[in-house]
Amino acid sequence: MQMTVDEFIEIVGHKFFTVCFEKRSDQSLRVLNGRLRVKKHLKGGEKAYTFKDKDLVSVYDVRARGYRAIPMEGVKWIRAGGSEYKIAA
Numbered sequence: 001m002q003m004t005v006d007e008f009i010e011i012v013g014h015k016f017f018t019v020c021f022e023k024r025s026d027q028s029l030r031v032l033n034g035r036l037r038v039k040k041h042l043k044g045g046e047k048a049y050t051f052k053d054k055d056l057v058s059v060y061d062v063r064a065r066g067y068r069a070i071p072m073e074g075v076k077w078i079r080a081g082g083s084e085y086k087i088a089a
Contacts, residue, residue, distance in 0.1 A: 002072060002073050002075075002087075003072050003075050003087055004072060005051075005052050005055065005056075005057050005072055008057050008070075008072065008075070008078070009036065009057065011078055011080055011085055012036055012078065012080045013036075013080070013081075014035075014036070014037065015035075015080050015081050016033065016034070016035050016062070016080075017033070017034060017035070017078055017079060017080035017081075018031060018032070018033050018034075018078070018079040018080075019031070019032055019034065019059075019070060019075060019077070019078045019079075020032075020075075020076040020077050020078075021070050021071065021074040021075045021076060022071075022074035022076065023071075023074065024071050024074065029076070032059065032061050032063075032068060032070070033061070033062050033063055034059035034060055034061050034062060034068070035059065035060050035062060036057070036058075036059055036060075038060035038067075051069060055071060055072045055073065056069040056070060056071055056072070057069070057070050057072065075087050
């Protein structure tokens with residue numbers, strides 16, 4: 001079962017979270033500590049596409065100090081607010 005962008009946002013809210021997902025480019029697993037709705041480091045400009053249309057969610061990676069896109073079909077698990085959510089494949 002694939003998670004939707006809206007379900008992901010509802011689970012993590014404004015909290016810090018950890019997510020494990022499979023990258024679209026090479027199918028490798030990645031674990032990311034992040035947060036949604038970070039606007040401090042934006043540089044402006046227009047996005048080339050709509051993230052929601054491509055089933056992606058934009059997050060700020062606190063370790064790498066940069067923005068990343070997470071594909072919803074690749075999400076394996078999420079830890080947020082003291083709970084862990086495993087996504088059935």
